[in-house]
Amino acid sequence: LFFSVCVDITENELAYLECIHLFVEILDHFFSNVCELDLVFNFHKVYLILDEFILAGELQETSKRAIIERMSELEKME
């Protein structure tokens, strides 16, 4: 599984490495031991998480807990 992030040339590459780590941790927490199939069959949920994490190309929230809480609220709405 590959994660591709497209960044500006002036950006700090190591920071985005950390971003990817954080994202994977969130996915892991949300899907409980995430695997690739989870991502495929639940792509809309992945997008939901992504929308809470990154917006307009910038980081939106850095706390795992906050994002997971928000996700559970959103799930209830559906």
Place this chain on the structure above:
Amino acid sequence: MNPFSSGTRLRDMIRAIRACKTAAEERAVVRKECADIRALINEDDPHDRHRNLAKLMFIHMLGYPTHFGQMECLKLIASPGFPEKRIGYLGLMLLLDERQEVLMLVTNSLKQDLNHSNQYVVGLALCALGNICSAEMARDLAPEVERLIQFRDPNIRKKAALCSTRIVRKVPDLAENFVNAAASLLKEKHHGVLITGVQLCYELCLINDEALEYFRKKCTEGVIKTLRDITNSAYQPEYDVAGITDPFLHIRLLRLLRVLGQGDADASDLMTDILAQVATKTESNKNAGNAVLYECVETIMAIEDTSSLRVLAINILGRFLSNRDNNIRYVALNMLMKAITFDDQAVQRHRVTILECVKDPDASIRKRALELVTLLVNENNVTQLTKELIDYLEISDEDFKEDLSAKICFIVEKFSPEKLWYIDQMLKVLCEAGKFVKDDVWHALIVVISNASELHGYTVRALYKAVLIYSEQETLVRVAVWCIGEYGDLLVNNVGMLGIEDPITVTESDAVDVIEDAITRHNSDSTTKAMALVALLKLSSRFPSISERIKDIIVKQKGSILLEMQQRAIEYNSIVDRHKNIRSSLVERMPVLDEATFNVRRAGSFPASASTGAKPSVSLPNGFEKPAVAPLVDLLDLDSDDILAAPSSSGADFLQDLLGVDLGSSSSQSGATQGPKAGTDLLLDILSIGTPSPAQNSASSIDFLSTADINNNTSNALDTLSSPVPPQIATTASTGMFDLLDGLSPSPSKEATNGPAYPSIVAYESSSLKIEFTFSKPPENPQTTNVQATFINLSPNTFTDFIFQAAVPKFLQLHLDPASSNTLPASGNGNITQNLKVTNSQHGKKSLVMRMRIGYKLDGKDVLEEGQVSNFPRGL
């Protein structure tokens, strides 16, 4: 209704697609699904819309076209329920992008949703807006977003802040509206809102200078304090990554400080403490810490100079270099390249580590390290560094050798302290990596060799020794063959021994062996073989004792399958056989190529390097590319032939053949302005055109004409025909070639005594114009004819800007004098006369023929008439 609760349909589709074994199967499944979806869209059933859209999104992610679903997104967005809106907005973000016009239709829905009571819906709308809004939408909805930055819910605030970053990126004018809101965000406690606020401020500073000033004055200290708090804060499990509390916030704050401090000494002063603290206290054993340190280093580099901080920064980079993690080393090498510009000394200290990186197993690190080393080279360390690099060249990978050798050559050329060292190093590079060395590099080497006359003997001996061992390096063989050819006598007689050399005995036969080997070896390419043949010719003059053997080798090449070799062999053989008397002067030592001019030419004419005269003895055909001819310029189309008068393409179409090459027009001003066009300076220089002396006549006349074409083809030929430059070229050229004719003087009336009388003809007649030609021949030259053309206006309107142009086939040469005037009064009340001189190289065999084009203005409109004159009297 949750589209996925009874979502077996979506899941089934995904399963079906994943079960496909071939691409064709997958396409079939997708096509069927798309058809179903399209049918359902037409039915306009609200129940399954979200499921269809979800399926459509999946199909889109696979890469298939899904534009038919765009309107569905809009309908879903307009629905009242949250799940539908959710899918609708997601579809919007996936299937559309900001360039689509459909997006404009969403603006109204977005506006309503931004004011919705349900904050989740507001969140959705902000999300969609922030990801794909276009400039118009941004303008429309900016006030709403501005208001939402102050909303009570932190989730909305952060989304609104990021949405604003997009808005100001798209519409920089709106930046002022957001400044105050952004400043207030900086005081937030909630990390999420804080980080988005910092990003908004960063964006505003980049876009708008006043905003930058405002933030600098008001907020710098606040930012610094926030950073200090974060750095010193206690452990916060929510935000902790590898021991650092919220490294992302650290990094964003540092970036903002960078932009605030850049260019402003006061702000930079304020920051030095905190930057020093971050730089020294951050742990660097994990990536998070290194990321923070990296950002810190970047900030230190960018703000105003505090040398102690800079030293600290470069030390950090040095530490990065010895880190085992490749990412960190790469990043450090990159930064060091930037750091070199202002602190060379500090970076020099890490030279050894950097050299180690050149030998790293990872390819990108090798590349970066090599570039960095090239920047580090200066006069003091060049010998040392080159030695290390060449040592590495011997053991490096094949794919890296090319880069490495190119860089070594560059370094050596730029910084070589003395010629002997230069030649030595180049020799080593050629031995190791000869086949990667580019042409201009070894050309430069030969130029240097030929200039270093005291080193000729040493060079040729060293090359001889080298080529015996490394005969598979093509470039080495070429240089060696050239040198042995030139300086063979020095080689054999051990002339010019330097103290460091051991004496070797090389007989003439040995030298010829080397060259014969170069010719006969199976993997020599044609250039090498050709060069070797030339070298043999030179040696046949320098080594008279074995000229028989040399002649045998040359004769054997007469049967070579390469045309170039055959031709050369035959020519050289005939020189050796029959022209012994001029042979020695033919193959005298090459005149020393002036290095300065060579360097200038090389720097300025890289694409044309194949045709510079500086190429030693390798006369590869100097062709010029046939430039694309403007399709409208058919009549006077100017073909561009090879300079070496290659047999003209009989395949060219009839028109080109007939109209050939001649340029026979004049414009109303016939100023003999000298000075060739700048763009073709180099070519003209080589071919010595542009100098008015008629002595430049060595090449055949066709060559001059074709170079006139080169000039012309740089612009529309029709334009050039009426500009003063080409006539100047043509007339200069014609000065050269019309030796037999009198010179350049544009005297309208050349009164030459008439030879045998020829009847005048009507060359052209139309309803508005009549042209008559009268002929006379100067008695001394039967091939030349003076023609006087008379133009008569048959129409009732006056013609202005009257221009007559003519073209003749290749066997004729034409010269036009300027016309008597360019206004032709109406109804034959006056006329224009113009003299032409035609020279027929096939006089007696072919008669004259000419095509004409007449252009004039009639009531302000341009008119063009064309015609052909084939009724010239016989015998002209």
